[in-house]
Amino acid sequence: MSKQILPQIPAEVECCAPLTEEALDVDQAGDLARMFKALGDPVRLRLLSMITSAPDGEVCVCDLTVGFDVSGPTISHHLRVLREAGLVDSERRGTWVYYWPRPENLRQLSALLDAAAPVLAAPVPA
Amino acid sequence: MSKQILPQIPAEVECCAPLTEEALDVDQAGDLARMFKALGDPVRLRLLSMITSAPDGEVCVCDLTVGFDVSGPTISHHLRVLREAGLVDSERRGTWVYYWPRPENLRQLSALLDAAAPVLAAPVPA
DNA sequence: GGCTTGTTTCGAAAGTCATCAAGACAGGGG
DNA sequence: CCCCTGTCTTGATGACTTTCGAAACAAGCC
Numbered sequence: 001m002s003k004q005i006l007p008q009i010p011a012e013v014e015c016c017a018p019l020t021e022e023a024l025d026v027d028q029a030g031d032l033a034r035m036f037k038a039l040g041d042p043v044r045l046r047l048l049s050m051i052t053s054a055p056d057g058e059v060c061v062c063d064l065t066v067g068f069d070v071s072g073p074t075i076s077h078h079l080r081v082l083r084e085a086g087l088v089d090s091e092r093r094g095t096w097v098y099y100w101p102r103p104e105n106l107r108q109l110s111a112l113l114d115a116a117a118p119v120l121a122a123p124v125p126a
Numbered sequence: 127m128s129k130q131i132l133p134q135i136p137a138e139v140e141c142c143a144p145l146t147e148e149a150l151d152v153d154q155a156g157d158l159a160r161m162f163k164a165l166g167d168p169v170r171l172r173l174l175s176m177i178t179s180a181p182d183g184e185v186c187v188c189d190l191t192v193g194f195d196v197s198g199p200t201i202s203h204h205l206r207v208l209r210e211a212g213l214v215d216s217e218r219r220g221t222w223v224y225y226w227p228r229p230e231n232l233r234q235l236s237a238l239l240d241a242a243a244p245v246l247a248a249p250v251p252a
Numbered sequence: 253g254g255c256t257t258g259t260t261t262c263g264a265a266a267g268t269c270a271t272c273a274a275g276a277c278a279g280g281g282g
Numbered sequence: 283c284c285c286c287t288g289t290c291t292t293g294a295t296g297a298c299t300t301t302c303g304a305a306a307c308a309a310g311c312c
Contacts, residue, residue: 024175029168036171040163041270042155049150052242061289074271076290081269095279095288103243110239116178117229117236167300187259200301202260207299221258221309254312261306268299276291282284 035109038085043070044078051088051099058100161235164211169196170204177214177225184226 024032039045046068051059065075079099082088087106090099150158165171172194177185191201205225208214213232216225 024172026168026172029171029175033166033168033171036162037166040159040166042152042159043270045155045159045162046150046152048242049155052244057244065289070270071272072289073273073291077270080290092278092289097289101242101244106239106243110236110243113232113236113239116174116227117232118178118183118227169300188257191258196300197302198259199261199303203300206260218259218308223259256311257309259306259308262304264302266299266301268297270295270297272294274292276289278289279287281286 032109032112035085035087035105038081038087039109041078041081043068043074044082047075047078048082048087048101052101052106054100058098060096060098062096064099158235158238161211161213161231164207164213165235167204167207169194169200170208173201173204174208174213174227178227178232180226184224186222186224188222190225 039048047064050064054063061075061079064079065072068075079088079090083090083099086102088099088101090097092098165174173190176190187201187205190205191198194201205214205216209216209225212228214225214227216223218224
C-alpha cells in the first residue's frame with residue numbers, strides 16, 4: 001500500500017509560519033487545504049477517528065466497514081482520500097489491510113488552528 | 127442502504143478488535159465535518175489566515191479582496207461559507223463590513239486534531 | 253432626490269465529489 | 283489448481299461547488 005502509482009502524497013509540509021504572525025502563502029494554502037478537505041466529510045472524519053483511537057495504533061479495514069451505511073467501495077474510496085491527503089498510511093498484511101495515522105501531518109493542522117485562534121479574548125464588536 | 131451487501135463480519139478473530147472506542151458519533155462528525163469542509167478550499171484558508179492574523183482582531187472586506195485572483199462576489203461567497211460554518215463572524219459598520227475569528231470553534235478543531243495525533247510511542251508498522 | 257462606492261444575492265456554466273454496482277486483484281485453504 | 287473472502291478499481295450518475303457577470307441592496311455624499 002501507499003503505492004506510488006498514486007501521486008501527490010505531501011510527504012510532510014514545511015513547517016510553518018504561525019498563522020497569527022503572517023498570512024499563508026498560496027502554496028502552503030493549497031497543501032493544507034487538501035488535508036482539511038479530506039477531513040470535510042462526515043464519513044472520513046469518523047473513519048479517521050476510528051483509526052486514531054484504535055488501541056493498537058492501527059485498524060484493519062474489516063473493522064472500519066461495520067457501523068457505516070455506505071458500501072465497501074465507498075469506504076475504500078474515503079480511505080484512499082485520507083491516504084492521499086497524507087493523514088493516514090496503510091499496508092496489506094496477508095489477507096487484511098491495515099491503516100494507521102500520520103501524526104506529523106495531523107499535528108501540523110492542529111498547530112495551525114491553534115495559532116489561528118486568537119490568544120487574547122478578541123474585543124469582539126457587539 | 128447497502129446493508130444487504132455488507133457481509134457480516136466472520137465470528138472469528140484477531141482481525142476484529144473490540145471497536146468500542148471513543149470514536150466520534152454521527153452527529154458530532156456532521157458538525158465538525160462542516161467546519162473542516164469550510165477550511166478545505168485554498169481561498170477560504172487564506173481568507174481565514176488573513177482574518178486571524180489581523181493586528182486589530184478583525185478585517186474589513188475591502189482589505190480581503192486585494193491579493194486574490196477571484197472576483198468580489200466569489201470572496202463574498204467564501205466569507206459566507208466561513209461564517210455559516212461558525213469559524214468567523216461579521217458585522218456591518220457604516221459603509222464597510224468587518225470579519226473576525228471565532229476562537230472557541232477554531233480551538234475545538236485544533237483540540238480534535240491534537241487528540242487524533244497519537245502520542246508518538248505508537249509502534250508504526252514498517 | 254440622484255450619484256458613488258462597498259458588499260451581497262441571483263442565475264448559470266463548468267468542474268468536482270459521493271456513492272453505487274459490477275468486476276478485478278490479492279492471498280489463503282481446499 | 284479453483285474457490286472463497288477481503289479489498290480495491292472502474293464506470294456511471296446525481297448532487298454539490300466554484301466561479302463568474304449582472305443585478306440588487308446599503309450607506310455616505312453631492
